[in-house]
Amino acid sequence: MKSKKILEMKSITKTFPGVKALDNVTFSVTEGEIHCLVGENGAGKSTLMKVLSGVYPFGEYEGDILFSEEIQKFRGIRDSEKTGIAIIYQELALIPELTVYENIFLGHEIQKNGVLNWNETIKQAGEILIKVGLDINPETKVKELGVGKQQLIEIAKALSRDVKLLILDEPTAALNEDDCDNLLQLLKDLQSQGVTSIMITHKLKEVIRIADMVTVLRDGQTICTLNAGKGEVSENILIKNMVGREINNIYPSRKHEISNEIVLEVKNWTAHNKQYGHNILNNIALNVKKGEIIGIAGLMGAGRTEFARSLFGNPDHYVITGNLYIDGKEKLFKHPETAIEAGLAYVSEDRKKNGLILIQDIKQNITIANLNKIRKKIIIDDNAEIVTAEKYRNALSIKTPSIEQKLNKLSGGNQQKVSLAKWLFVNPEILILDEPTRGIDVGAKYEIYTIMNELVTQGMSIIMISSELPEILGMSDRVYVMSEGQITGEMPTNEATQEKIMHLATN
């Protein structure tokens, strides 16, 4: 096969006020390959892809884009779509209230004489769904599907157009292992049908498994392009190029000093959803000791997030029966406010939807859950607020020109760090982390794990929900496995294996 360049980006520079997001970046992709783009949070990966797809139109960046060996001057996404580029963003762009088939054909509806042909649409949607390996009714509403399936629908949406180059920005960040497998396999299948893909990811195992070529970005510059065929791609080489130094242990070790004091205990915990008339959670029993990290593993939809939220003031208004004890005292929280007062904190899994206030700046987001701490009488002390924000900016190395930067201008991983900072500032007794390292680069992950270890050493207890089994095994002292709203297993981590957990999660 003669290797023809499908894409060449030459000397691309893109600046935002106070930030040079891309600095003379060169990036080229050969037809038919799977090309991974990696780098730390804020390295400029998403920005590079937004330049390519016309989100930042011609004229807002410097440099040249050659696609199919022609210079392109996209004025918007429509232009790039016409040439056969499809991009799936870090944040999903589906319309929850619409059905699957409506979403797939959104923007290029099948019509005859100006009238939509729904039957044909549904038929074709069904065919595409089979292609992406989804066994669902195209007439389902998107909001009823889990993230994993939604991600596949995004791909279906891209395939419904004549796509030559498929770009995926962290497609697997929110997926569990099975869904990841499906997705990677799908990319391989598409590759054999001639589709070229660019994939951004922080999961290096995936890179090793799937990439033909890898380009590493750091601080807005191209560091290198590695060829998997020549054996240039390994975890160590990737990390070294991404971070600029070597990291030997992904999971830092700590001295486990767990006391016997139980800080949180749940018994017969059942949550009923009145709207759908069934139980979301069934008879859950679980406890957490002081200074302990417990991991909750399970598949998407096992009810882990629902469980966390039902503890944390029950914002979904489930009908709850059962008992919750904090430090031995029975509690029932009617609102997150009271849960926080009692020493709980919950870092939500979906930072955009319910974690952050994107139109506000970093400092406002960090302090919102604990304004009382920076208050002098009734006045909020601006200086204390700045000091606080700067402290967490340094502790979590949040990459930003200033703590007055709005959240919607931060890269995905840096947003996640702000979300975490908000709850660290609350300094809770029990910290519930729901997918805490989603979208976070290897270096920063290590920092977050280190912080978690410090916190438990100081006597905090952590409940960590994670879909990444290595993370569960690497960080927790004890593992609970959930499946369909129930706890299906519990074990000390040193007795746990991936196979054991997967078995319990799927039964």
Added chain:
Amino acid sequence: MALKELRTELRKNIRGYGMYIALFVIFVIFTITTDGIFISSRNISNLMNQTGYIAVIAIGMTLIIVIRHIDLSVGFLSGFLGAIAAIAMTFWNLPVYVVIPMVLVLGFIAGLITAYPVAKLGIPAFVASLAGWLIYRGALLMATLKTGTIVIPNKAFNAIGNGYIPDIFASDKFLPKTHKLTLLLGLITIIWLILSSVKARKSKQSYNFEILPLDLFIGKQIFVSVLIGIVTWILAGYNGLSWTFAIVLLVVAIYNFVTKKTVIGRHIYAVGGNPEAAELSGVNVEKVTFIVFGSMGMLAGLAGILYASRLQSATTTAGTLLELDGIAAAFIGGVSVAGGVGSVVGSLLGAIVYTSLTSGMNLMGIDISSQYIVRGAVLLGAVIFDVAARKLGD
């Protein structure tokens, strides 16, 4: 160098400064087209009084829109509460100092009632408050049914809409014909503003935080001082500060403080920015909704008082369309429909722009039909500018 910094500073806050520039341009245009009548002490003084009740509604509405709701009921609510005030004074013979707090409390309760279906049952505020719009319209008609217009005989009450603060330093020798107390208040305000900015700057400096460069800082202080100075001087040249405008300034000061400096203020903007995230951060969204609607109702009561006292009577049509004037003023002042963005001071300026248009065009003798069209165009222009400015600021 300073010029460049000025440019970036302006760019960063273009929306805020844009309002001042727009106001300035409007003032200059009307001053020219009316041969200076527009800028006369008498007219400016009138203008501020007319702005009064719209500004009060606009301020309450700002917070409502910030938390992503709307309140259509407040126009007729203010008319109705004005009528209650009139009835309380003329027929029940209640003294002013009872009537005013009573009306404010009633307004607050009315706001809570509007909030109930919104906060507790999830009914869209548009619908809930539209019901209020109909109900209060009926209530106003009912209240004025027997008598028609109710004339208010109470001098103290009528002074609120027509009177001026007394000049305790009246003198024929020193600056005759100017209102010395007004000047003094203006001066105190200027000094207080400068001192508190200097203090805030020093405090930031001691932490090594980012601050405006010194020349820009001084420039800003001069600009603000001159602006306040001019307004004070113009007002002092007529009867001085009116009670209405004094009340509006007080409301602005309180609301500005609460929204910018206190926990509840932060909570309001957090709810507007992302209600779900706010809820999970321990903000009680329901409580915030009740407070914001309650405050709106209370301000509707205040607007009703200002309006009734200005007309010295309660009429069957009082408050008609006032809610829409308030909404328009808030949008001109930079509130965002998407929620989470908007300021009290902005809405005050928006209200001044809005009434300046009426006042200026009246002076020019432009007929009412064209006036509506111009006001519509300005509203649209302001919102378009808003969107563009926000993109630029990004």
